[in-house]
Amino acid sequence: MSNTSDALVCQGVTVVYRKRVVLSHIDLAVGAGEWLGLIGPNGAGKSTLLHSMAGLADHSGTISLSNGRTPTATDLALVPQTPLLPLGMSVAEYVLLGRTAHLGWLARESRADHRIASGVLRRLDLERFAQRAVASLSGGEAQRVVVARALAQESPLLLLDEPTSALDVGHQAAVLELVDDLRRSDGLTVVAAMHDLTTAARFADRLALLHEGVLIANGVPHEVLDASVLSQVYDTPLSVRTIDDELVVLASPRAKGSLEPAAPEST
């Protein structure tokens, strides 16, 4: 299934955690420059798949770049779901952490590293925050700073782990639009675990639907967002409408007793 236009290829990726199969034989390719949205209910394995791609989860099967190499931090940058924002660390210092993979043995940043980090701060309109402590930022500002750190990594692949789950609707759209702009201008490839199906349909070129660690569907949003499949996977009646040329997923009024409490996100 691998071809040269693929930025990242997963073959037979399986993750077993405490004797439980969290991901089962995932075959998935991400095209260069594309936005792939990973969707699925809590515990479906979205985060685990992202973490496997980032080399943070032990897995069997292979995850490789188009040249067959296993990706490293210079190939892909991760924007975590709940980033740790250290006390007393300034925005500038935090963004500069993104240069870690590019530093030499003595781990000293060069002027070029400073220039790249300050360029990223300027692009993301964060210059005025440069001296502020990251821990003092609002949710939306903090998420921009985390994206800035990922950009300072200068990796062609950007992995987003539900990057906007802690943000209100306005900030959600702002962060995702920013990522989309960067993708178009810099030719980045984006893989994002996304909670909100409507947002996923709006931003992603392609969606991969996961359920209980298995890849159920993989294709363009209007193919994958099938009301009956989604209702089954999410265990609740869902309908899919088209409003102003955009796909919108809505929760239908529940049939009595059809909703079970969602499993906690354990992956």
Add this chain to the structure above:
Amino acid sequence: MTFAVGSSDPFAEVDAPAPSEVSAEDSALLTGGAFRLSPIPVALAVGTLIAVGLLSATSGAAGLPVAGVLSSLLDHIPLVDLDSSLTVRQESVLFQIRLPRLVLGMLVGGSLGMAGASYQGIFRNPLADPYFLGVSAGAGFGAVLAFGFGLDLGWGPFDAVPAAAFVGALLAVTAAAMVARGPGSSPSTLLLGGVAMAALFSAAQTYALQRLDETRAREVLSWLFGQLSTSGWSEIALLGPYVAVCGGVLLAHRRHLDVLRVGDDEARSLGLDPVRSRMIVIVAASLLTAAAVSVSGLIAFVGLVVPHMVRLMVSHSYRVIVPISALAGGAFLAFVDIGARTLVAPSELPVGVITAFVGAPFFAFLLWRGNGVEA
């Protein structure tokens, strides 16, 4: 979208703003100190170290004049020729008694300050310290055994005492770290694990001491209390190489400690191998502690108080905390040692007693105030 000004093709599109614009903004950021570390704290710490050094060299029973000490010191610099106003006896006091002790105090204090800062970074716990992790006790036990078996051979850095101390130190820190990784662990588990290790190794020390003959036991015991007594420059010859090598390793890894502050997973996604970095830093910090313990016994709280003060007064970044803790730790212990030498003259207080008098209330205050786990 901007256009290159003055290029042969006026409509050539460029991605970046014009060069002058970039450099102006960049330099505004750079000179604004957003990325670069300010040299002021380092200069202040060096200044304090020198001031404490002069104070120490001129304090004591045989009063040495500041001008005489300075001219005598400068006279020893190659190609500098100055007439020292010190008498031969004063010169001998300065170079055979005062300076070795002063330099030893600075090296031991610097080692403990740096080791403490590094442990705090590695364990992401601002209360970690060689003493509380049981590292000092482990090193002490190793050293007592080596002394007991008569292995203090005077071979400088290749002596068996620092080697035995290192084995003890590594055992203690590994055990404390393992306790902290247990299923029921919380942030304070590491310190409690350290306390358990300290108790265990202290008991082992006491047992080993009991097996020694009385004169030897008294010697070892007075060393164990934390003393900066010297016999010429031999202790410095022992400790110096460890400070150079381990200090260099810790300095080279201080940025790793900053990266580790975002947690292991994020650190790994940024391209750092947390396990490898942690192992290197633990080995270097433990070896440094062990070498310091071998020459000066157990001196508590320096590794806790000094990095904490640096964090409070200068920066939370380990790029700053590690080197400044080395300088400030040296100045702190050298300063405290002036008290140890002079407070009850003509006899002496063990310097470890004074650091405990200062450090224990400070530690209690930190506990009372409640400290974030993340260092």
